[in-house]
């Protein structure tokens with residue numbers, strides 16, 4: 152059986168089940184900050200609006216992290232049922248429970264710990280399954296899609312939102328313009344950097360019919376904005392993934408922050424949402 156524990160490579164978000172507390176704190180802060188940014192709020196609003204929920208649907212947020220997306224959806228008027236939120240990291244799940252309680256949303260979200268490659272006990276229970284930046288971190292996206300089909304009720308819908316991390320770039324003043332540090336960032340923060348390009352075919356192969364898609368560019372030009380909350384996280388996560396020493400990460404981030412202060416920052420990444428309906432059942 153495939154398990155996230157088989158992960159090879161440095162992706163810190165794919166190893167949250169075994170990460171140290173300093174890394175988990177940096178991950179939790181970044182997840183919370185980006186969820187509050189208008190870009191992510193727009194993305195979530197657009198895909199939830201596209202679902203045209205009637206209010207009775209059962210929703211699963213798989214790879215929920217701190218539950219920021221589950222909380223965003225639970226606060227909407229068109230989501231009346233309890234949301235189930237699952238993550239592989241007990242630390243992030245506990246953080247999610249605490250934040251939901253602080254926001255008065257405990258009664259709307261059930262948090263559980265589990266591996267997206269096998270969530271056997273909840274099969275056939277969901278009308279909507281959301282993977283918001285999960286699939287770029289998993290060991291085996293095909294197994295995760297097969298599991299998604301089993302978790303959904305017949306005709307249920309899968310929402311996948313993720314980055315195309317081969318397009319992620321932070322320009323620097325290095326002779327290569329930042330190409331090598333981009334490569335290190337891509338492997339330090341993701342396992343499946345190109346998976347969204349393959350997704351239409353993977354969905355079709357696994358019995359899903361693609362119904363809706365959107366493309367986004369998260370680009371900060373001049374000053375860091377969406378990417379600004381990533382910079383402090385990089386100081387911790389690049390060394391903890393093993394791709395840079397603490398000193399190298401600190402010098403790299405200092406330069407990015409100084410570029411932002413002098414209005415010469417450039418960072419960009421493409422993101423995509425796809426909504427697909429399960430069509431084939433065993």
Ligand SMILES: C[S@@+](CC[C@H](N)C(=O)[O-])C[C@H]1O[C@@H](n2cnc3c(N)ncnc32)[C@H](O)[C@@H]1O
Pocket residue numbers: 155164165166167168182183186213214215216217218219220237238239240243265266267268282283284285288289290
């Ligand atoms: C980039 S974070 C996204 C968190 C959340 N969806 C959000 O957007 O705020 C990726 C999350 O996937 C979780 N994760 C990675 N592999 C997983 C797996 N196999 N099963 C469940 N969760 C997993 C990590 O623990 C992490 O919380």
